[in-house]
Each structure stands twice: as structure tokens, then as C-alpha cells.
Amino acid sequence: MKWKWLFSMLIPIIILLILPFLTTNHSAIKSTDKLYPSKQYFPVFQQNYLMGERDKKTTERNNSSHNPTKKEQTPALLWGVDSASTVDAKLLKCTRDYYGVPAIWGRYIGTKDNVSSGLTKTEIDLLHSKKVKVLLIYNHFVDATGYENGKKEAKQAISLTAKLGIPKGKALFADIEPTYPVDSEFIKGWVDELSQSEYRAGIYGLFNPENKLLAAYQNAVSNNPNIQKNTIIWTASPHLGVTNKKNQPTFKPQGPKDSLLFGWQYGIEAKNCNIDTNLFSNKIIPYTW
CATH class of the missing domain: 3.20.20.80 (Glycosidases)
Structure with a gap:
């Protein structure tokens, strides 16, 4: 019966010892998720990037229309x-x-x-x-x-x-x-x-x-x-x-x-x-x- 009593005393102690490790690992997982998003987020990122590039090219094209090239300048x-x-x-x-x-x-x-x-x-x-x-x-x-x-x-x-x-x-x-x-x-x-x-x-x-x-x-x-x-x-x-x-x-x-x-x-x-x-x-x- 003594071993049962000893075991009942050790279980709370063991739980108290391993609890900090469990909390730290859970936080680490969340931090990792922020650094490395899962695959489901990549299509959204790619879409936003491509839209940004498209808008950039449109802006450049519009700017060029307001800044004539040398060929469009007044002839001599x-x-x-x-x-x-x-x-x-x-x-x-x-x-x-x-x-x-x-x-x-x-x-x-x-x-x-x-x-x-x-x-x-x-x-x-x-x-x-x-x-x-x-x-x-x-x-x-x-x-x-x-x-x-x-x-x-x-x-x-x-x-x-x-x-x-x-x-x-x-x-x-x-x-x-x-x-x-x-x-x-x-x-x-x-x-x-x-x-x-x-x-x-x-x-x-x-x-x-x-x-x-x-x-x-x-x-x-x-x-x-x-x-x-x-x-x-x-x-x-x-x-x-x-x-x-x-x-x-x-x-x-x-x-x-x-x-x-x-x-x-x-x-x-x-x-x-x-x-x-x-x-x-x-x-x-x-x-x-």
C-alpha cells in the first residue's frame, strides 16, 4: 500500500514539472505558424502579389503616355x-x-x-x-x-x-x-x-x-x-x-x-x-x- 501512496504523491509533482514544457511547445507551434503559413495561404499571397505587379505595369504604361518618347517630339x-x-x-x-x-x-x-x-x-x-x-x-x-x-x-x-x-x-x-x-x-x-x-x-x-x-x-x-x-x-x-x-x-x-x-x-x-x-x-x- 505504501507504493500506491508514493505514486499518488509523485503524480502531481510530475505534472507540475512537465506543464511548463507543454506550454512552451504550444507557443512555439503558434509562432512557427506565423513564420511559416500553411499551404492554404500561399494562393492568396500569390494573387495579391500578381495584382500588385499588374497595377504597377498599368501605372508605368499610363505614365509613359504622358511622357512622349523622342519619336513623338516636335520634328526639326x-x-x-x-x-x-x-x-x-x-x-x-x-x-x-x-x-x-x-x-x-x-x-x-x-x-x-x-x-x-x-x-x-x-x-x-x-x-x-x-x-x-x-x-x-x-x-x-x-x-x-x-x-x-x-x-x-x-x-x-x-x-x-x-x-x-x-x-x-x-x-x-x-x-x-x-x-x-x-x-x-x-x-x-x-x-x-x-x-x-x-x-x-x-x-x-x-x-x-x-x-x-x-x-x-x-x-x-x-x-x-x-x-x-x-x-x-x-x-x-x-x-x-x-x-x-x-x-x-x-x-x-x-x-x-x-x-x-x-x-x-x-x-x-x-x-x-x-x-x-x-x-x-x-x-x-x-x-x-
Whole structure:
């Protein structure tokens, strides 16, 4: 009977001794479960990971669409047209079908009777909807001589441009035709007045040795070098004839040396549409709208 009594005394002692080990092992099992989840959790983990990778790729793709690659950047040369006629859906379609889609369209500010219709806000909106930029031309004179005359014409050009809501920094091109008398004083007055405004000075014309415009410009620059730095040149020389966009010529305009020669009207009076054809350096973009 003594051994039964001894055994009954030992059992509680043994239980008290092994109980801490049992508790520790149970906690270890739980900790292990946290570190090494069972197989049933892996599909969920893989799914979340794959979804995260998919979202990451979608974000990268969206970002790339807002950051054009080098191929999508503005080309060095831009094909464009100009017209004395109002730009409407019919003229746009004619130009597109026969010649191509222009990047720039030159239009006259203010109507000149029997010569050109004035640019309107409706035209601007239409051209902008087609992602075509507008180049501004002023032609309300036939005499390009005299300093005060140059300033007067510039003031009128500024007024007409402001009425159209044209933003600052855009160039206004004085249209000096080959038959107009011209001197350096007119160019000085034109540039001086525009330099004091929100707009930039531009001159369009035949800049070749046979035309008086080139000599007048060079004389103006010799007296005031800032004229060369502040005046955008759009030349109509040499004349090669109208082409479509695909067959545009190599960019070889003729104009004043070291000038801001950014535009070249190489073809006039297209057969199928009332337009002239041009090539522009992309440097002209900031001066168009």
C-alpha cells in the first residue's frame, strides 16, 4: 500500500514539472505558424502579389503616355500653309486631301478689302481643334518707309492682335511685298514699337539680293544689332513652286545671314486650294499660337 501512496504523491509533482514544457511547445507551434503559413495561404499571397505587379505595369504604361518618347517630339521642320481666305471646314478638307495636314497656318489679322479676309476667333478655334498652330500676318500698308510710319503700322497690328485675344510673346509679321517701297527706318520703327509691347516683331518678304528688302534690313541691323536679335524672319525666297507635304523640299531658305530665319514660303498659289506652302524651323513654334 505504501507504493500506491508514493505514486499518488509523485503524480502531481510530475505534472507540475512537465506543464511548463507543454506550454512552451504550444507557443512555439503558434509562432512557427506565423513564420511559416500553411499551404492554404500561399494562393492568396500569390494573387495579391500578381495584382500588385499588374497595377504597377498599368501605372508605368499610363505614365509613359504622358511622357512622349523622342519619336513623338516636335520634328526639326514643320510643313505649313498660309492663306488670304478664311479657314473653314471646306478649305481644311481641300488642303488635307490634296496637300496634307499642316502644322502651321498663316493668317492675316484684320480684313484688307479685295486682298485678304481677317482672322476670326472661330477660325482660331477650328484650327486649334485640328492641332494646327496659327501664324499672324499684318498687311495693312503699301509703303514700308519711314520710322514713324513703321511705329504707326506696328501700333495698329498690336491693336488688331489684342482684340483677337492672342497671348503675349507671339510674333506679328509685317508683309512687305516686292513692289512696296522699303527702307531701314520703317523696319526700325516696326521693331521698336513691337519690342515695347507684349508681342514679337516679324518680317515677311523676298529676302534676296535683287530685292530692296534685304538691303534695308541689313542697314537697319548695322545701326542697331538688337533688331537682328529680336526679329523673326519669314522669307519667300527662293521660289520653288507648290508641293504636297510628302514632297516638301530640303530646307534651304534665302535670307539675312545670322538672322532668326525660321520660315520659308517656297510655293505660292496652289492649283487646287487657295493656299501657299511653307517650311518652318521648329524654333518658330513659341511665336505661333
